[in-house]
Amino acid sequence: TSSTKTTTRPYVVSLTPSNQFPVYARTKAAGSSKFTIVKKIEGNKKAFAQDLAREAGFAEAEVKLNPITGQVQVKGFHVEKVKEWLTTALGNPAK
Numbered sequence: 001t002s003s004t005k006t007t008t009r010p011y012v013v014s015l016t017p018s019n020q021f022p023v024y025a026r027t028k029a030a031g032s033s034k035f036t037i038v039k040k041i042e043g044n045k046k047a048f049a050q051d052l053a054r055e056a057g058f059a060e061a062e063v064k065l066n067p068i069t070g071q072v073q074v075k076g077f078h079v080e081k082v083k084e085w086l087t088t089a090l091g092n093p094a095k
Helices: 045-056 079-090
Strands: 011-013 023-028 033-038 041-043 063-065 072-075
Touching: 011 045, 011 079, 023 079, 033 079, 041 045, 045 063, 045 072, 045 079
Parallel strands: none
Antiparallel strands: 011 041, 023 033, 033 072, 063 072
C-alpha cells in the first residue's frame, strides 16, 4: 500500500546530526544569484533531481545536479518547500 513508511525510491537523503534534512539557502555573486542546495543524497541523484522538479512543482531548468559535489541546486530560496517535499517523499526525519 502507499501508506507504508518505507519507500521504493532509488535514492536516500542522509540526515544532519540534528536529524534534519540537509537543505540550505545559498547566494553567489554578491547576492545576485540565489539558490537552494540539497546535500547528502545517496543513490540515483539524477532521479532525485527529476522527482524533486516534477513532484514539488519546479521547472526542470531550475533544478540542477552538480556532478562534482553530488548536490542538487534549485534556483531561488525554497528551503521550506524542498523540506516539505522530502518529508512527503521520504518520511518525517524526526521519527
